[in-house]
Amino acid sequence: MLRYIEHNELLTILLAAGLIFIALAKLAAPARFLDFMNILIKPKYLKIYSKDQKFVDFFDALLFANLIVCTTVFGYIIYKYAFGVQMVHPDVLIKISVSVGTFIIAKVLLERLIGSLFEMDNLIDTYLFQKISYKNFLGLILLPLNAFFLYTLDISSTLIYSILVLLLLINLTGLFSSLKTHQSLIKNHLFYFILYLCALEIAPYLVLYKVFVS
Known part of the structure; x- marks a missing residue:
């Protein structure tokens, strides 16, 4: 039995926008999109x-826009469930989208800067491309999940944690793929890699966690 559907016009618009971004990416590069789906x-x-x-890629930009939209909607769903509220002000959606977009873009720019400082531009560019590709793939996964959460499924902590674990596994798959690609280089610079991992891959998420739970 379908649950009661609330009036979520703004969220419906956001989901439609995400679907449009994906459709535009597929129209812009059909062969590339097919390869991307099998990543x-x-x-x-x-x-x-x-x-x-490229530094700014139209295909990646469209999928990144969908990632921001879908992450915003998913963040709204978690926020609504965690705080037990029926409706969330549109300002919350704006804050979530701006925060997510700013966090990811700032992190990428910082990593590019570090790559330039240590003269590892090619390595960092390849690594970032792989990592961003897997993150954009998360956007594709989140789109139908958000629709089910909003209009069909009853939200529960077990379901939310299951989705978070799934997203984490996909993200880790991207990380391990990058490690496998550059394993010989990592072995030769293991200390710097561990330092990078702690500073740019673990610390930012720990800070975010502290912000949200405090």
Whole structure:
């Protein structure tokens, strides 16, 4: 039995916007989109398109826009469930989207800066491309999940934690893929890699966790 559907016109618009971003990405590069959809099972996408990446890529930009939209909606769902509120002010959605977008972009720019300082531009660019690709894939996963959460499924802590674990596993898959690609280089610079991992891959998320639970 379907649950009661609340009036979520703004959220419906956001989900539609995410769907439009994905459709535009598919129309802009059909073959690339097909390869992107198989990113979890085939390394073809990462091998081919990492060699021809640009600082601002239209295809990635569209998928990134969908990621921001879907993360915003998912953040709204978690916020609403965690605080037990029926309706959330639109300002909260704006704050979530701006925070997520700013966090990801600032982190990428910082990593590019570090790559330039240590003269590892090519390595960092390839690594960031792989990592961003997997994050954009999370946006594709979140779109239908958000729709189910909003209009069909009853929200529960077990379901939310299950989705978070799934998203974490996909994100870790991207990280391990990058480690496998650059394993010889990492072995030669293990100390710097561990330092990087703690400073830019673990610390920012610990800070975010402290902010949200405090």
